[in-house]
Amino acid sequence: MIEYQEVSKSYDKGHTYAVLNISFDVREGETLVLLGSSGCGKTTLLKLTNRLIEPTSGSIELNGEDISQLDPILLRRRIGYVFQGIGLFPHMSIEENTTIIPRLLGWPYDKRKQSFNDLMNLVGLDPISYADRYPKELSGGQQQRIGVARALAADPEYLLMDEPFGALDALTRDTLQQELLSLKERLQKTIIFVTHDIFEALTLADRIAILHKGNLEQIGTKDDILGNPRTDFVRNLFEKPARQLAAYKDLL
Numbered sequence: 001m002i003e004y005q006e007v008s009k010s011y012d013k014g015h016t017y018a019v020l021n022i023s024f025d026v027r028e029g030e031t032l033v034l035l036g037s038s039g040c041g042k043t044t045l046l047k048l049t050n051r052l053i054e055p056t057s058g059s060i061e062l063n064g065e066d067i068s069q070l071d072p073i074l075l076r077r078r079i080g081y082v083f084q085g086i087g088l089f090p091h092m093s094i095e096e097n098t099t100i101i102p103r104l105l106g107w108p109y110d111k112r113k114q115s116f117n118d119l120m121n122l123v124g125l126d127p128i129s130y131a132d133r134y135p136k137e138l139s140g141g142q143q144q145r146i147g148v149a150r151a152l153a154a155d156p157e158y159l160l161m162d163e164p165f166g167a168l169d170a171l172t173r174d175t176l177q178q179e180l181l182s183l184k185e186r187l188q189k190t191i192i193f194v195t196h197d198i199f200e201a202l203t204l205a206d207r208i209a210i211l212h213k214g215n216l217e218q219i220g221t222k223d224d225i226l227g228n229p230r231t232d233f234v235r236n237l238f239e240k241p242a243r244q245l246a247a248y249k250d251l252l
């Protein structure tokens with residue numbers, strides 16, 4: 001479980017806050033979607049979670065342990081991170097990209113190879129035909145699958161995914177969303193998934209946390225949020241897609 005307690009982050013010595021006084025928890029095994037528009041603090045919250053940045057105030061606990069007391073390197077081994085944008089290293093082959101963390105951990109060659117094969121199968125790519133290719137030789141969707149494989153390489157307890165499918169066309173995004181749902185069934189990881197896409201949030205989330213200008217507007221299940229939006233912002237957020245769907249209803 002991850003617990004955020006009154007977490008704030010200012011990048012400019014307190015003039016403005018990228019996240020402000022946020023408290024919520026992420027339960028074991030759930031997929032929590034952080035939903036909000038550009039600049040609302042989603043990436044900041046993920047980076048705070050694995051200590052790529054430190055909070056201005058407040059604390060974050062992982063299974064009851066304050067992360068500021070944990071070694072950041074050990075912490076990051078427990079948390080897989082799929083970065084915003086593709087984030088593969090262009091000069092490294094697919095196998096090298098996928099096995100960065102196992103190499104840092106000093107796993108022997110056979111164990112790394114086995115892990116690579118397993119991960120590739122998990123994300124639906126043939127290990128033999130992709131191992132020696134470079135990121136630019138893959139499609140966007142294939143690169144995203146490698147990003148997910150890389151994040152899972154050290155078998156982390158938690159998975160942070162920062163708009164992993166944001167740059168993909170709608171059909172590919174739909175395929176990867178369905179794959180993620182089936183992966184989640186098999187792996188039983190606790191996932192924080194960032195998106196600005198309401199339909200993606202509704203597809204993937206066990207619970208949704210809605211951020212707006214650094215504030216947590218509401219957190220709850222889809223039914224909670226759709227049935228009982230707590231602020232005008234949340235109500236407006238879901239009204240537009242509902243109107244769009246209604247407009248197409250006769251065609252579908």
Ligand SMILES: Nc1ncnc2c1ncn2[C@@H]1O[C@H](COP(=O)(O)OP(=O)(O)OP(=O)(O)O)[C@@H](O)[C@H]1O
Nearest residue numbers: 011018036037038039040041042043044045084196
């Ligand atoms: N390293 C930084 N230095 C200064 N300001 C930053 C830094 N990183 C982010 N910010 C600011 O903090 C706010 C939140 O940024 P963040 O990247 O968390 O947003 P986001 O919700 O992930 O947006 P997007 O959907 O565009 O990725 C923004 O106003 C941004 O300009």
Ligand SMILES: [Mg+2]
Nearest residue numbers: 042043044084
């Ligand atoms: Mg971001």
